[in-house]
Amino acid sequence: MTPDKISLLIADDHPLFRAGVKQTIEKLEPAEIYEAEDGDKALQIIREIEPDVAVIDLRMPGKTGLEILSELYNSGVTTKIILLTMHKNVNYFYKAISVGAKGYLLKETAVHDLIEAVKIVYHGGTFISSRLKALIKSEKSDEVQNKLLIDSVNSLTSAERQIMKLLSEWKTNCEIADILFNSTRTIENHRANISDKLNLHGAHSLIQFAIENRELF
Amino acid sequence: MTPDKISLLIADDHPLFRAGVKQTIEKLEPAEIYEAEDGDKALQIIREIEPDVAVIDLRMPGKTGLEILSELYNSGVTTKIILLTMHKNVNYFYKAISVGAKGYLLKETAVHDLIEAVKIVYHGGTFISSRLKALIKSEKSDEVQNKLLIDSVNSLTSAERQIMKLLSEWKTNCEIADILFNSTRTIENHRANISDKLNLHGAHSLIQFAIENRELF
């Protein structure tokens, strides 16, 4: 089917998982396979070798998959990137798409889907886990809502982003104020503005969002 | 080295990861390999087939690895169980050991370590990721402290456990009170007792512990 060997990067910090992906691909498709165990090495290999396709884990030591996508977006690199993650968080999916991901696969996905995704993306298409598609449709949060939510997250200022990062580490307002050399009142005001932008209300809704979506900040 | 084929169960909800483990073992060691994609199937296979060794993920749909260990503890089943998880949480490790795990491996572990662990455990020994051993030693929380902490967690009453479960789902005191048909004051008192047992103090320390150690409840 595919006349030439596909060159492929597998980036994941779990050696056993990389072995699974590698052997699955090799068994069914001739391919030149590169491996990376952290985000920095993955980025380096993509820039130096420009493989046809890269299958990248979202959460890795060093740079996350989303950070790699952001850095390569509009950089002229032709490598097509598929995110492969265990996170069913739809916000991560919308973020990935918004920074140029060509595919989004859940780790719970069947072996067959990975081959399919690599082929399709290699030929210029896009691939999304059917399980995730179902989630997007079924969930109470409808599609438009979530796209808007990602736009809101992207609209956060750097001070606001900083606070979300610290919140995702369970820091209190007091601690954040100390770290940023600000008054507690300032942090409180930033929090209020963030909650406003993200349409969050109630007790610990903001810290919950920060922790459940920490890769977005 | 090993005269007879080892029979081995691999339980993990990620097909690609199972493929990695399976092929890694098969390449280097003759083995009869079974697979399970969730906790219930894993438990069923262990009870029916009693494989020599079972490599089980901590977090799975259905029963978790820790729940499987608890159910099999003192049940007479001879299968030796190795937990294989990405969680570096030392509390999970101490809990696993306290319910009879023979090995505790991090997913970031080298391929070689898995083979080693299976062999050692098969022959009656125990195996712990060197990375985790390092963590246990280095961390500010010393070994004795953490063992005591697990004893404290195990000493929680059923009402207290229930509250920790609900807290790990970000429920507020108000919501928990409604769910359990209690007064908010009762929940507050239970929370105080739990914080006392676990030696937790300050703002959101209890909900943080509940979320970061949810598999313990």
Place this chain on the structure above:
DNA sequence: GTTGGAATGAGTAGTACTACTCAATTTGGG
């Protein structure tokens, strides 16, 4: 059949965060 743990509930005081409004200063881009 009493004793101790568990579960239930309350009083009171203090801290942390939310939910509004308002305002001064700083800074980057047209």
Place this chain on the structure above:
DNA sequence: CCCAAATTGAGTAGTACTACTCATTCCAAC
């Protein structure tokens, strides 16, 4: 240079949780 956005800070009121103390009921084990 100027304007809009970002950053910084505060007033006030209310809610959620912490940190103690204390009391009642229930149940199971000795």
